[in-house]
Amino acid sequence: MLGVVAVAAGLWLALGIFVVAGWSRVNTDRAWRAAALLLTLAFALVHQLLFATVAEDAYLTFRYARNVADGYGPVFNPGERVEGYSNFLWMVLIALPRAMFGVDVEPAAPVLGIACALGCVLAAYFLVNRIMRLAQPDGPGLPALGVAAAVVTAGASSLAGYGPSGLETPLFLLLTLCVVHALAAGRPVVAGVLVALTVMTRPEGLVVAVLAGVWLLVTALRSGTTKWAPAGYALGALVLLVPWTAWRVTYYGHLLPNSLVASSGGSVGSMLRRGWDYLAGFALVYQVFLLLTAAAIAFLLSRRSFPRARSLAWLVLAIAVALAGYAVAVGGDRLPSWRLLAPVPPLLTVFAAAAYGLFLVSRPATTPSPQPRTERLTARRTVPVVALAVCGLSLVVSTTHPGMVRAMHDWRASIRQLAETGTWLGERLPPGTVVSTYANGALSYRAGPRLVVVDVLGLTDEHIARQGERIQAAGIGGQVASDYDYVVNVRMPSVAVDTAEGYTDRQHCGINPAYAGLYEVATFRREGERKWISLYVRRPQAEVLVPLLDADPRYTYVRCG
Template identity: 60%
Template sequence: MEYVTTVVWLALAAFVVVAWRQVNTRAGWRAVAVLLALGFSAAHQFLFATVPGEAYVTFRYAEQLAGGAGPVFNHGERVEGYADFLWMAVLAVPRALFGTEVAATAVTLGVLCTLGTVLLAYFVTNRIVRIAEPAGPGLPALGVLAAVLTAGAGSLAAYGASGLGTPLFLLLVLAVCGLLAARRPVVAGVFAAFAMMTRPEGAVLAIVVGGWLLLAALRRRENGWAPAGYALGALVLVVPWTAWRVTYYGYLLPNAVAARTEQGFGGQLADGWHYLSSFAVAYQAFLLLGAAAPAALRYRRGAPAEPVTRARSLVWLLLVLAAGFAGLTLLAGGGELPAWRLLAVVPPLLAVAAAAAYGVFVLAAASGPSPVPRELRLAGRRVLPVVAVGVCALSLLVSITHPRMLSALHALRDDTRELAEIGAWLGERLPAATVVSAYASGALAYEAGTQLIVVDVRGRTDEHIARDGESDGETRTDYDYVVNVRRPAVAVPAAGYTQRQRCGADPAYAGLYEVANFQRAGTDEWVLLYLRRNRAASLIEALGADPAFAYRPCAPQHTRP
């Protein structure tokens, strides 16, 4: 897939650079360039093609909702173990109406949302540049450059086909910016509410945009009612949604957030700085483009016209949003998933800001009469497409070679596949209502089916562990509660297959459980289980009946007399 992605990039690069003059002046050529950018985005996404275990948690909630049990992980247990309500609800609709598989739907919609983000980068950039000169022809080729840069953003591509709600969130963020450029504050408020219902960091979007509108209204750049309309559009959805969450689940803070361990502010800030600094090293080219945007915005040639001033303020909004998301990630301590998922929104925002800032600079610098048409002067600067495709090339190189990108996601994909296979085996062989505990419950729980009760020992989908469990600095656990209150018949202590038979039990399970090893047919891979002693014989018989997994008892331990 690396070869295919590189070939598509080469085709995109050659077309945009060689046909740059035609891209500037002819709509048909621009359409071809955007289509090539979309093709590169699709290839870039399928280069990763990894659905992490976190996505499967949301999938199981969507499965339960579509089946009529409500947004729950286990039947009858109201625990908000997801952090992407809107995404979960969207996935449940086609499952309920057409019976489509939730995982396949999520991957398809994620790819489409990512492609939509590339398209929005094109339109939002051109919209901002057109604001600077309402009566002029604009500089539509700059939108092509923004689309090319967005397609090359590795973190966006990494989570396009992930099944997570990240692509939808990015699409909503750019949609809000586009609606503000079009002077649609009420609708922008509605979309900001959608973003908050998709990801917790949507609160940053809502607050920054609200502040921008208030400041613009005070400076008379926006209608005085715009902030109120925006707030109304957001609150009409956020208030009832929040009231429902508190009523249904009993807590304002989601369980997925409560399950995060407490490291203290210093430790959390150190983790966040490491996360942010590694991102900055990998995305130096995008950050340089973002740093160039303020310099372009500060260009002055006489008093700027009101349209230019408003266009500049929209570019500043994009830059402040990027900084706001980065700041929140720093304070939150970063994230566990590779490829900087929490910062995936930053490169597209910087891409649009840089392209739009350059357009505003060109229009402000050429406010007087000129014998050479503005679009022809832009067409002569072939350095612009060269820089854009060069940044894409660097980003693609980072995607392929950086240890936190392609290799890390593919390793995660292998672990998730193993858990999915184990879950499908347990779901097929265990009787309904069997309680299973697992250290990594996402893919295992989804593939096991909703007829089994799955307990996440790290507490993401268990209220008691998340809110009252003990923290070891990395996870929250309460094994005494798991063993004696939840009383699982089967415990899966490993996050996938083991490479050898293991006969020792974790002390938390010793006494009430016995070790059972099952060898995967034709391989050296093993599944380690702890089985409740009073049910061990029947469970071994049921699980061992599958020819793909053979029970191998541990050899008896002999001692000298």
């Protein structure tokens, strides 16, 4: 890790020297801007590799994607139609490399995520410049501000953390930025199609869809655009959302995804308290982004010029605030590095850069030429110094804050152990064996479609999600569904894995009371690591299954007592 940190720090230093020293050239010379963006992308790539952790939750989508590519359809267990994902577009995209070229989903998804995160860096650049072009359609523009926004976006820790995670977070942010860019370009139909794709990527895409639609409607009423723009936007969105929703309801039988239902339904007060705690922790880490936002609001309120460009900047801020509100409403998230709020810092960055640019070009000029305004940007190097400082501070946060790289790497160790457990069970248990799990990610994916996996938290089980009781979840995230009586007596798993942490340092012979009586504890020592794992094996099948599992040289059965 130290080597990657050193490379990231070196790239940041090189980027800083290049951008600060050549700031005036960056604003006027396309080749210098291209070089600055290439350095920024290189830094963003290494920043992501610093985290380099595929999230446990991503493997749940991986299993769906692999089943799609292998011809089983969008199901978790072949033959069971349960919508245990809420990221349809991402699931389809990561299935394509396997379906077309036979590339496994597991390495393909992080590569696509990294590419989307790099795309967000470029999208921040283009969006800021597009907003500035609305203010000065015939002027030279201030493209260096876009470079500054790209630099800060590359430094956003949560975005870097979830680039290689295999989750849909970078794609969601990329689509959100593209929606606003399409609105700025006067392409409402394109914006509608893009916002439909955003909704198909994350449930909170509905927030983006509503805010973008309201912006178009208000702008149309103020005669800032054609009256047909809201209709075109709605048409572009509905042409995808209507057939997709009809298919979902027909195929799965429900409007709301099973995964969303499983994590909802608890106490509203408890969810909001947890959500506020989640937001407060995020605000402490991202204080500098909030300070930039406060200054940008002051800049934007002090000028009334360029109403269309100003309203787009306010739209970006509104989306960021609304996404933060969504995170609070759902009780936050248990994943490290503030996954639900990862889109917020880049959105605040775009808002701050655009607001400062609009403030700059709206100041009274002493001559008719817009050149003095450009000189005010390039003569002082405050903007690049601030951008590089924020980027550098973010890199420090990534490497030192316990909730960032350190938390991701600790998580990676348990994910690896769960993946090894899944491979072991998938290779040794007979096809069709039912396994219940408390961590329905890497274990389930590695176990493969030959095993039937029951998620005791109900993400991929319709009965538990929709009829199970709600219990308090550990940590941030609110309540989860549970119905152990159904799991034990209806699904009747032959093997139960009742941990989300992977291996333990010593033998554990205790049993979850929900499994007591019908199951016995079988403990195995992981050879070469001095680690242990405990399984619950259904008593009538223990005589057959335990020897099958013990036959693997990587695991040795050790009887309790």
